[in-house]
Amino acid sequence: MKQEKKLTQREQEQLSEKQSQQTEARDFASAEELLRHDAGRTQVPPAIAKRLDESIQREPKPPKSWWKRITRG
Amino acid sequence: MGVESFVEDALTEPAAAHPPVLPSAPRDFAELYATHSRAVYYLALRYLGDHEKAEDATHDVFLKAYRKWDEFRGDSSHRTWLYRITVNHCLNLRQSWASRNLISNADDAVWETAPARTDSPLRVLETKELGQRIQGALEELPKEYRLLLLLVADEQLSYDEVAALTDQTADAVRGKLHRARKAFAVVFAKTA
DSSP states (O other): OHHHHHHHHHHHHHHHHHHHHOOOEEEESSHHHHHHHHHHTOOOOHHHHHHHHHHHHHSOOOOOOHHHHHHTO | OOHHHHHHHHHTOOGGGSOTTOTTSOHHHHHHHHHHHHHHHHHHHHHHOOHHHHHHHHHHHHHHHHHHGGGOOSSSOHHHHHHHHHHHHHHHHHHHHHHHHOOOOOOTHHHHHOOOOSSSOEEEEOOTTHHHHHHHHHHHSOHHHHHHHHHHTOTTSOHHHHHHHTTSOHHHHHHHHHHHHHHHHHHHHHTO
């Protein structure tokens, strides 16, 4: 039973690996469409937000009127 | 609920409602980052062609935006305002490199004579290398074409906004865009 389960897991791993290696051909009507696709799959590195937050902590607090905070929601 | 109560509630909204990305920033600025950071990062990445420089540029752009956040008057959209900062920042960086390393862009005439059809689709395979292919093709283009394609690819920008960002008329953008598409098709085909 244990052997059978182990084989199944291996098969699943192989299947998953095979799927990840498969490539899909896609047509893009224009360079912009291709770039939009590329942008959509680009992830912003989380390190930027962390670093930016640290930089903001070092910044003097900007004077800000209360009504602007409300109108900007 | 009285006005005072509404004001106080709006100013002291629980921290849990804030996007978690920038806990030290005001909520509206954190939302600005959450909404536009991908667009800014992508523009910097593909314009500069380097992940680390794009990270630095995105950080610097949003820090500049943070410093000027209170001056933002809403004459343009947030996206256009951030792109203005990004484009200026990247142009300054590239000018600085060019003066040090004598970077030159390819001659426009190369694309004019290239036998590429712009009406045929770009067929690509979804691979990890696709980003590298796109980057390689963009690097071959004159930097003005590269910037135009990247800006026009953002559906949130109109031709007029792209024209304003690149200091030219919308008609000039349309004309150059045609050549930029052709140039991209030529060099992208070579990366296959």
